[in-house]
């Protein structure tokens with residue numbers, strides 16, 4: 519069995535990147551232990567923890583954000599961070615060489631039903647020595663040096679890429695370490711399974727309506743096969759399923775708010791998941807082109823997302839290109 523730190527050493531991750539990834543792993547172990555406290559996490563916290571105060575019950579996504587912020591600010595290797603829970607970027611160490619964007623608790627409405635949630639993160643290198651601003655974060659996902667997530671499910675898993683394939687680690691609760699449990703994660707090019715929030719159907723663009731309509735038509739429709747549907751309603755869990763057993767996941771463009779083209783956030787949802795999916799041999803697109811090639815305009819920007827099995831993503835894009 520190999521631990522996360524030994525694997526990072528073997529993967530030749532720079533010392534600072536290893537420090538950063540280990541630090542993220544520790545923060546997520548802390549979050550995992552709070553999640554296990556469930557409804558009691560806000561009022562209990564752990565002894566000596568200063569950001570959980572007496573009877574002031576914080577929501578778990580705010581607690582997760584505070585935990586990540588504390589650990590990353592203290593790591594000494596992070597220049598600044600951006601979080602779904604923070605309007606602006608947060609400056610960390612002047613000497614840090616990394617920018618970290620994260621969704622502290624993706625799918626947090628699942629907390630209320632004791633279902634799966636996760637922490638998603640995206641890491642860039644920076645040479646910004648003097649002043650730092652959100653402009654420094656606005657780099658295409660292609661520039662990410664590492665990306666991943668921690669899934670808080672029946673077991674706690676860390677899924678990570680440093681640009682050389684995707685590895686999965688499982689938290690061994692007995693010793694408190696993430697252990698390597700799967701290497702060379704790979705997504706089959708074909709699938710018979712898709713994930714979408716069907717209740718939004720009437721709001722999608724016409725090509726997406728046609729594509730999903732053809733999947734639902736099954737064996738007798740133009741696709742000639744029966745498709746199964748799954749929807750956890752936490753992107754982290756839906757993408758985890760795709761990395762484990764294939765499929766297509768989409769949160770498409772929606773006509774209700776044309777200025778917000780999609781629900782998911784580019785910097786800390788679509789980009790890190792896009793890098794993982796590409797590193798596992800899948801495809802990650804908007805309805806216009808590869809997610810990782812988008813030049814971001816805002817740290818909280820939203821984009822449509824179509825990702826997963828390469829041939830199925832192509833099939834979906836085909837509807838968008840067809841006249």
Ligand code: F6P
Nearest residue numbers: 624625626715751752753754781
């Ligand atoms: O972070 C946004 C998010 O919670 C994703 O994790 C998830 O895929 C989606 O929203 C769920 O949206 P809906 O409420 O439409 O099912």
Ligand code: MN
Nearest residue numbers: 621623624625
């Ligand atoms: Mn989210």
